[in-house]
Amino acid sequence: MYCQFIQPVALYGSAAYMSLSRKTNREKMDQVAAAGARIITGCPAGTRTRVVMAEANIRSISSLAEEQGAILRERVIRLPDSVPARQTVTRKMRKRLVNRQTWREEATKIAKEALLEETEREAMSLPPRPPWLSMGKGRISFHTESGDTTSRHDPPERRRAAAERVLEALPPTDSTYYTDGSTEKGFGVGGGGVVRIEQGRGNATWSVPAGKWSSSYRAEQVAFLAAVRDAAGAPKEVKTTRLCTDSLSLVTFLKQGTRGPAPETLTEIWTGLNHLSRRKVNVQIVWIPGHADIAGNEQADQAANTGRTLPQETAKIDLPSAKVAIRGVCWKKWSGTYHTTVPPEHTHRRATDGRCLKYESEWARRDQVLLHQLRANRCPLLQATLARWNRPDTDGLCPECGVPEDTEHVVCECPKYQAARSALLGHTPTLTVLQEDPDAVLRFFRRTGLLPEAR
Missing domain, CATH: 3.30.420.10 (Ribonuclease H-like superfamily/Ribonuclease H)
Structure with missing residues (x-):
C-alpha cells in the first residue's frame, strides 16, 4: 500500500516543490515514510528511524525527491533549445529565498557528483x-x-x-x-x-x-x-x-x-x-x-x-545511463546517513551493516515481523525490550544468566539454548547470521520454544 500508493502520491511534483519546502515540512513528509516503514516491518515505537527504514528497504521522501529532481533536469536538458521546458531549466533566475536551493541548483549539484557535467549528453x-x-x-x-x-x-x-x-x-x-x-x-x-x-x-x-x-x-x-x-x-x-x-x-x-x-x-x-x-x-x-x-x-x-x-x-551518455548514475549518487548519499546515525556497536549495524532482509516465500507475516524486530533489537520476546517499555513484571535480565536479554544474548550466547544453537546456527554464531541465514534463526526460535506455534 505504501510503495504503490502513498509514496507515489507524496512524490508527485516533488522534484519542483520539495527543494523550496521548509525543513520542518520536509521532516513531516519523511515522518510519513517512517510510519510506513514501521507498518511494513512491525518494528515498535522507539526503534531508530533509520534502522526501520533500512529494514523496510525504503528511502525518505526528501531523498527520493532529490533524485526525481535530478532525473527531471536530465530529461528536459536533452530536449531541443526551442522547447519551453528546456528554456526553463537553463534560464538564470534571481533567487528570492537566498537560504534555500532551487530545484535547478540541487539537480545540478547531483549531476556534478555523478560526473555527468563532464560528459556530452545524448540529445532527445x-x-x-x-x-x-x-x-x-x-x-x-x-x-x-x-x-x-x-x-x-x-x-x-x-x-x-x-x-x-x-x-x-x-x-x-x-x-x-x-x-x-x-x-x-x-x-x-x-x-x-x-x-x-x-x-x-x-x-x-x-x-x-x-x-x-x-x-x-x-x-x-x-x-x-x-x-x-x-x-x-x-x-x-x-x-x-x-x-x-x-x-x-x-x-x-x-x-x-x-x-x-x-x-x-x-x-x-x-x-x-x-x-x-x-x-x-x-x-x-x-x-x-x-x-x-x-x-x-x-x-x-x-x-x-x-x-x-x-x-x-x-x-555520449544517454538518458537511461544518466538515470542509473544519478540513482547511484543518491543511494550512496542515503546509505551514508545510515552509517552516520547508527553507531557501530548497534545490533542492527553489526548484524546487517544496513542491508535489508530478503524474504523467503514460505515465511508467514509473523515470521517476517520477528526477524525485523530481532535485527532491530526491539522484540517483545526479549526481556530487555520489555524493560524498555517499563513493564513492571521484568527487570530486562535473562533469568538464566542475569545479564540483559537482548538479541545477541539469545541468538549467540545464552547457554540455555546451546544445543539448539549448535545444531542450527553453529557452535559460536555471530549476529551476521540474522542477515546470512535468517531461516535458520526462525527454526532456532521454534525449536527453543521462544516462538510459539501458530494457532
Missing part, C-alpha cells in the same frame, strides 16, 4: 516515422522466431540449432552483420562490436566505445548503429542486408517505435534504415540468442570487449 528528439510503417513495401522485416522454441535456460547447442533454422529459412543476403554490446559489471565502461560478412567489400570486424557510463542495452544500441551506418555506405550492388543482434529488447523497440522523443542513437538508427529503404535495400533484422556458440555472434562479443578498452571521451 522526435524520430522519423519508422520505415516499415511509412514505406509499407516489406523492405524491412523482423525475425524473432528463435525465441519461440527456446529459452535462455536451454543448453547452447539447442539455442544455436534454433537460430540456425531461422537463418536458413530466410532468403540469402548480400551482406550480413553481427552486433553485440558489453559493459563492465552490467553498468559502467561499455563497448560495442560489429562483424561484417560481405563478398564485395570483404569481411571486417571492428569495435566502438559506448561511454564511461553505459548499460548493456546502451552498448547494444551503439553496436547496432555502427552496423547500420556501415550498411548505409555499402555499394549499390548490395540489395539485401541482414542485421543480427542478441538484444531482444532492441529488436522489439525498433519494431514498435515510439510516440515521444527518442534518444539520438535510436533516431539515427531509424534514419539509417529509412535511407536503406529509399535505396530499395531489403533489410532483415534478426534476433539470435547470445552465448550460443554462433560464430558471428561470438566474434562480435570479443570485439565488444575490445570496445570497452577504447578511449571513451567521445562517447
Whole structure:
C-alpha cells in the first residue's frame, strides 16, 4: 500500500516543490515514510528511524525527491533549445529565498557528483516515422522466431540449432552483420562490436566505445548503429542486408517505435534504415540468442570487449545511463546517513551493516515481523525490550544468566539454548547470521520454544 500508493502520491511534483519546502515540512513528509516503514516491518515505537527504514528497504521522501529532481533536469536538458521546458531549466533566475536551493541548483549539484557535467549528453528528439510503417513495401522485416522454441535456460547447442533454422529459412543476403554490446559489471565502461560478412567489400570486424557510463542495452544500441551506418555506405550492388543482434529488447523497440522523443542513437538508427529503404535495400533484422556458440555472434562479443578498452571521451551518455548514475549518487548519499546515525556497536549495524532482509516465500507475516524486530533489537520476546517499555513484571535480565536479554544474548550466547544453537546456527554464531541465514534463526526460535506455534 505504501510503495504503490502513498509514496507515489507524496512524490508527485516533488522534484519542483520539495527543494523550496521548509525543513520542518520536509521532516513531516519523511515522518510519513517512517510510519510506513514501521507498518511494513512491525518494528515498535522507539526503534531508530533509520534502522526501520533500512529494514523496510525504503528511502525518505526528501531523498527520493532529490533524485526525481535530478532525473527531471536530465530529461528536459536533452530536449531541443526551442522547447519551453528546456528554456526553463537553463534560464538564470534571481533567487528570492537566498537560504534555500532551487530545484535547478540541487539537480545540478547531483549531476556534478555523478560526473555527468563532464560528459556530452545524448540529445532527445522526435524520430522519423519508422520505415516499415511509412514505406509499407516489406523492405524491412523482423525475425524473432528463435525465441519461440527456446529459452535462455536451454543448453547452447539447442539455442544455436534454433537460430540456425531461422537463418536458413530466410532468403540469402548480400551482406550480413553481427552486433553485440558489453559493459563492465552490467553498468559502467561499455563497448560495442560489429562483424561484417560481405563478398564485395570483404569481411571486417571492428569495435566502438559506448561511454564511461553505459548499460548493456546502451552498448547494444551503439553496436547496432555502427552496423547500420556501415550498411548505409555499402555499394549499390548490395540489395539485401541482414542485421543480427542478441538484444531482444532492441529488436522489439525498433519494431514498435515510439510516440515521444527518442534518444539520438535510436533516431539515427531509424534514419539509417529509412535511407536503406529509399535505396530499395531489403533489410532483415534478426534476433539470435547470445552465448550460443554462433560464430558471428561470438566474434562480435570479443570485439565488444575490445570496445570497452577504447578511449571513451567521445562517447555520449544517454538518458537511461544518466538515470542509473544519478540513482547511484543518491543511494550512496542515503546509505551514508545510515552509517552516520547508527553507531557501530548497534545490533542492527553489526548484524546487517544496513542491508535489508530478503524474504523467503514460505515465511508467514509473523515470521517476517520477528526477524525485523530481532535485527532491530526491539522484540517483545526479549526481556530487555520489555524493560524498555517499563513493564513492571521484568527487570530486562535473562533469568538464566542475569545479564540483559537482548538479541545477541539469545541468538549467540545464552547457554540455555546451546544445543539448539549448535545444531542450527553453529557452535559460536555471530549476529551476521540474522542477515546470512535468517531461516535458520526462525527454526532456532521454534525449536527453543521462544516462538510459539501458530494457532
